[in-house]
Amino acid sequence: MIYGIMQPYFFPYLGYFSLIRHADRFIFFDTPQYIEHGWVNRNRVLKQDGSTMYVTVPIRKTARETPIRKIEISGTDWTEKIFGQLTAYKKRAPRYKETVAFLREVLPAREGETLSELDIRTTQAVCAYIGLKRSFDVFSKMDLPIDPVNEPDEWALNITKALGGDAYVNPPGGMSFFDPKKYAVDGIDLQFLQSNLPPYVQRIGRFEPGLSVIDAMMFCTPAEILDMTGDYTILRKES
Secondary structure (H helix, E strand, C coil), X not given: CEEEEXXXXXXXXXXXXXXXXXXXXXXXXXXXXXCCCCCCCEEEEECCCCCEEEEECCEXXXXXXXXXXXXXXXXXXXXXXXXXXXXXXXXXXXXXXXXXXXXXXXXXXXXXXXXXXXXXXXXXXXHHHHCCCCEEEEXXXXXXXXXXCCCCCHHHHHHHHHCCCCEEEECHHHHHCCCHHHHHHCCCEEEEEEXXXXXXXXXXXXXXXXCEHHHHHHHXXXXXXXXXXXXXXXXXXXX
């Protein structure tokens, strides 16, 4: 069984959904320390002039060592700000109405919902929208005993090992610090997924890759997005 383990992100880019698609079981890793200026509470979409901007979920101030799962959302008016930003798509995106209707249904945070819970719920909602069916878990709720972790690349190793998995898939950025020898010792196939991010028409005279899945939803049908998530290459790092 192939495991994918990633921090929860706010409406992540298509490559995140490629990881979900490739994995037999996907785990939202919500226990690491929250890092500012990452993708946990924000992502990029297009402005009317074709440049990019962030759509952001505001959070309450917390101690530096606070884990992702304990980050609280600040306020409620941020949802309308996001919908205001997304009007930049209104005149040029063929699926603007459908996308906004979907977001109106899933985006407002539920009472008492944390940032990670919002991220997880909306990511799963996008998967259902595009027809991507997978098994999901949330690490903080698994009560899974794992071996001590001494290096960053051992979290995925020890979780996969504890679950009896025989493969783990990570984004290609992990090739710089993941040690395949550690995985080989336990018979785990260490894979890196390079998403090919096929271009689609954004009506800005060029293609801006790596944006939030919201952008793809504005221009592409659910079936087209599902097809794009399958366009990737699996890489392996030599031991």
